[in-house]
Amino acid sequence: xxxxxxxxxxxxxxxxxxxVLGGADFGGGVWDLFASGPRxxxxxxxxxxxxxxxxxxxxxxxxxxxxxxxSAFPPAFSALSIGLFGVFHFVLVGIxxxxxxxxxxxxEVAEEQTSHWGTIFGVASVITPLLLGxxxxxxxxxxxxxxxxxxxxxGPTPWIAPVSLVIxxxxxALCAYLAAVYxxxxxxxxxxxxxxxxxxxxxxFVVGLAVVALPLLYWEASHLWHGLIGPRAxxxxxxxxxxxxxxxxxxxxxxYRLARAAAIAQVSLLxxxxxxAQYPYLIYxxxxxxxxxxxxxxxxxxxxxxxxxxxxxxxxxxxxFRVFKxxxx
Amino acid sequence: xxxxxxxxxxxxVSLGFHMIFAASGIAMPLLMLxxxxxxxxxxxxxxxxxxxxxxxxxxxxFAIGAVSGTALSFELGLLWPRFxxxxxxxIGPAFALEGFAFFIEAIFLGLYLYGWNRLSxxxxxxxxxxxxxSGLLSGILVVAVNAxxxxxxxxDLDSVGRLTNIDPLAxxxxxxxxxxxxxxxxxxxMAVGFAVAGxxxxxxxxxxxxxxxxxxxxxxxxxxxxxALLMPISGDFNGRMVAQHQPAKLAAMEALFETQxxxxxxxxxxxxxxxxxxxxxxxxxxxxxxxxxxxPHAVIKGLNEFPPDERPSVLWVxxxxxxxxxxxxxxxxxxxxxxxxxxxxxTVESKWLLRSLVIxxxxxFIAxxxxxxxxxxxxxxxxxxxxxRTSEAVTPxxxxxxxxxxxxxxxxxxxxxxxxxxxxxARGRLPTGDSATQSRETGHVS
Numbered sequence: 001x002x003x004x005x006x007x008x009x010x011x012x013x014x015x016x017x018x019x020v021l022g023g024a025d026f027g028g029g030v031w032d033l034f035a036s037g038p039r040x041x042x043x044x045x046x047x048x049x050x051x052x053x054x055x056x057x058x059x060x061x062x063x064x065x066x067x068x069x070x071s072a073f074p075p076a077f078s079a080l081s082i083g084l085f086g087v088f089h090f091v092l093v094g095i096x097x098x099x100x101x102x103x104x105x106x107x108e109v110a111e112e113q114t115s116h117w118g119t120i121f122g123v124a125s126v127i128t129p130l131l132l133g134x135x136x137x138x139x140x141x142x143x144x145x146x147x148x149x150x151x152x153x154x155g156p157t158p159w160i161a162p163v164s165l166v167i168x169x170x171x172x173a174l175c176a177y178l179a180a181v182y183x184x185x186x187x188x189x190x191x192x193x194x195x196x197x198x199x200x201x202x203x204x205f206v207v208g209l210a211v212v213a214l215p216l217l218y219w220e221a222s223h224l225w226h227g228l229i230g231p232r233a234x235x236x237x238x239x240x241x242x243x244x245x246x247x248x249x250x251x252x253x254x255x256y257r258l259a260r261a262a263a264i265a266q267v268s269l270l271x272x273x274x275x276x277a278q279y280p281y282l283i284y285x286x287x288x289x290x291x292x293x294x295x296x297x298x299x300x301x302x303x304x305x306x307x308x309x310x311x312x313x314x315x316x317x318x319x320x321f322r323v324f325k326x327x328x329x
Numbered sequence: 330x331x332x333x334x335x336x337x338x339x340x341x342v343s344l345g346f347h348m349i350f351a352a353s354g355i356a357m358p359l360l361m362l363x364x365x366x367x368x369x370x371x372x373x374x375x376x377x378x379x380x381x382x383x384x385x386x387x388x389x390x391f392a393i394g395a396v397s398g399t400a401l402s403f404e405l406g407l408l409w410p411r412f413x414x415x416x417x418x419x420i421g422p423a424f425a426l427e428g429f430a431f432f433i434e435a436i437f438l439g440l441y442l443y444g445w446n447r448l449s450x451x452x453x454x455x456x457x458x459x460x461x462x463s464g465l466l467s468g469i470l471v472v473a474v475n476a477x478x479x480x481x482x483x484x485d486l487d488s489v490g491r492l493t494n495i496d497p498l499a500x501x502x503x504x505x506x507x508x509x510x511x512x513x514x515x516x517x518x519m520a521v522g523f524a525v526a527g528x529x530x531x532x533x534x535x536x537x538x539x540x541x542x543x544x545x546x547x548x549x550x551x552x553x554x555x556x557a558l559l560m561p562i563s564g565d566f567n568g569r570m571v572a573q574h575q576p577a578k579l580a581a582m583e584a585l586f587e588t589q590x591x592x593x594x595x596x597x598x599x600x601x602x603x604x605x606x607x608x609x610x611x612x613x614x615x616x617x618x619x620x621x622x623x624x625p626h627a628v629i630k631g632l633n634e635f636p637p638d639e640r641p642s643v644l645w646v647x648x649x650x651x652x653x654x655x656x657x658x659x660x661x662x663x664x665x666x667x668x669x670x671x672x673x674x675x676t677v678e679s680k681w682l683l684r685s686l687v688i689x690x691x692x693x694f695i696a697x698x699x700x701x702x703x704x705x706x707x708x709x710x711x712x713x714x715x716x717x718r719t720s721e722a723v724t725p726x727x728x729x730x731x732x733x734x735x736x737x738x739x740x741x742x743x744x745x746x747x748x749x750x751x752x753x754x755a756r757g758r759l760p761t762g763d764s765a766t767q768s769r770e771t772g773h774v775s
Contacts, residue, residue, distance in 0.1 A: 060428070074416075079410075082410050095396055106389075295493065316459075319436075
């Protein structure tokens with residue numbers, strides 16, 4: 001494996017961790033916004049309880065990915081920053097409002113303002129993963145062109161193309177699914193049943209959106225379609241679909257721990273499949289990993305510093321999740 | 330407004346906003362640790378109450394720092410894509426190391442903020458230590474990027490203007506790094522220390538002369554005083570580094586238009602770039618040469634040595650520098666007054682001292698922001714000193730004025746909301762109702 005491939009693999013791992021951990025926090029916000037029924041307040045309390053200690057650590061995976069992107073592939077970062085100027089700004093507004101609103105409505109400080117910040121928290125949690133998914137869609141769609149170092153956009157704004165919209169919606173549904181499945185593991189009794197139903201609902205959306213996405217990819221982004229069904233990605237995607245079905249089945253049978261493990265595998269495999277289908281392009285069709293790679297010294301530094309960082313981070317993260325995620329409410 | 334002006338403004342708004350929360354993320358954990366440590370040692374509950382109150386404030390401030398920092402990591406590319414394309418691979422390693430430090434801070438802050446009832450008291454206190462250390466470390470590491478932009482080293486330039494032979498640790502070899510890291514870290518402890526001291530001075534002025542308020546003021550003043558007293562030493566090192574590596578910036582800071590032997594120190598005044606005069610100034614003969622070169626007759630380069638298109642704005646750099654130094658010395662005086670008062674009169678602070686502490690509360694942050702303005706405006710017209718102009722780094726996207734507007738409104742709104750919440754937190758009941766009454770023999774519970 002070349003150095004740039006290794007760096008890209010690490011970046012993809014960061015994307016997967018952000019998806020599995022940070023994605024669920026966005027999903028928590030979604031269910032906060034749509035909290036309903038007789039246990040509405042308990043639902044919100046369970047979400048706040050689950051997110052509180054971990055959301056900032058989970059959020060750092062996004063920073064990790066961005067820093068790796070501009071260290072290891074600086075021209076690609078530059079091109080994306082120009083081509084996706086608008087959507088990235090909206091994402092940042094969403095990220096900022098989500099984080100701020102979450103702490104602003106916390107029990108320590110908020111009184112009568114709670115509902116306003118709660119609404120902002122929920123709406124920002126819906127919009128941000130949608131926009132991030134749309135940005136991913138734009139990168140894969142082929143309409144963001146980089147010719148002679150100049151960024152050009154073919155046709156309409158790429159992140160509001162149909163493919164991008166469907167990928168954005170899929171990202172949102174997956175976040176909501178993950179959050180609800182995690183919450184079934186962190187609650188008990190009727191509250192758990194609430195989240196189980198929400199997980200099944202979100203799972204239904206995931207299936208529906210996947211069914212819409214497949215023909216759309218075939219017509220609108222055929223290179224991605226061919227990548228996904230190609231020999232590299234197809235086994236991963238197939239395994240992803242299998243774990244998705246397993247996760248849904250486990251939910252139906254009230255097997256919560258299995259559902260959580262399968263849901264994590266499902267999202268990880270789908271993101272891995274997307275990465276493999278995208279390979280060797282960072283931005284299809286003009287930027288390949290090799291062309292955008294930073295000098296060898298930087299790539300080596302990035303890769304060699306990882307084990308050191310991991311040796312610090314893994315025990316710390318283990319402690320964080322052990323202290324706060326061992327027992328349900 | 331053109332793209333360049335808008336992009337510079339957006340960067341200023343974003344970084345100026347973030348800096349307040351970054352400074353809090355560095356210094357507040359130290360206060361929490363001190364208070365909780367004193368509680369563990371003495372068992373006095375007002376120390377635990379302080380630690381819990383400060384932990385709550387830190388939780389709010391850190392979250393805003395985290396999201397505004399995320400915005401900055403994107404904005405580096407959104408506003409300055411050419412800069413990131415040129416130098417991403419050389420400044421990336423410092424950001425990556427900072428990222429690890431920040432990650433550790435976020436993880437242990439989660440444990441600290443939410444672990445009061447889940448960890449033993451000592452274990453809980455111990456989780457605060459990585460927060461304080463990694464907070465400081467992330468500041469030190471990220472400043473390396475700025476130090477490198479001030480004095481870029483560790484690469485060769487090829488024929489098409491790309492950086493080759495990159496040293497991945499180049500940012501840490503910039504001559505500015507060590508001095509900037511010390512200066513900026515001290516400024517964080519100083520700014521936060523005086524701001525917190527001001528909060529407790531308000532409480533004492535309102536008659537809440539209890540152990541809780543006295544301890545809050547004392548701990549904040551310990552942190553503020555130590556950093557304030559070290560500041561002039563650190564500032565002296567930085568000044569001489571600037572003289573050596575960025576003489577144009579030094580000339581702008583000191584409003585020195587003409588090269589001179591035995592240059593005077595100009596205090597205050599309004600520089601007029603047309604005439605090269607400084608109106609309303611106070612001059613101390615030979616003092617600048619003495620400060621910079623430790624020789625009263627040394628020659629100091631003036632702005633006339635540099636082509637007009639390579640000069641920073643004398644007016645703004647000089648004014649910001651005067652504000653920074655002025656606030657710094659006022660605060661040193663304030664801390665000396667505080668400790669003198671305590672030594673002479675015991676623990677009861679005088680009304681005038683408390684009032685002065687309230688007025689002094691924002692000065693540390695004003696100095697911090699002014700110092701950053703000196704550093705950044707003084708580097709202009711360069712993004713990377715003598716390598717890339719700011720006008721070459723800026724994005725070609727025409728929408729920057731709109732994004733500037735959005736971010737300005739967003740940060741103004743968040744700033745106002747946060748100030749209101751912090752005020753409510755400061756005024757509100759103590760974290761645990763029972764201990765409040767026990768530790769406040771004479772206080773009024775609001």
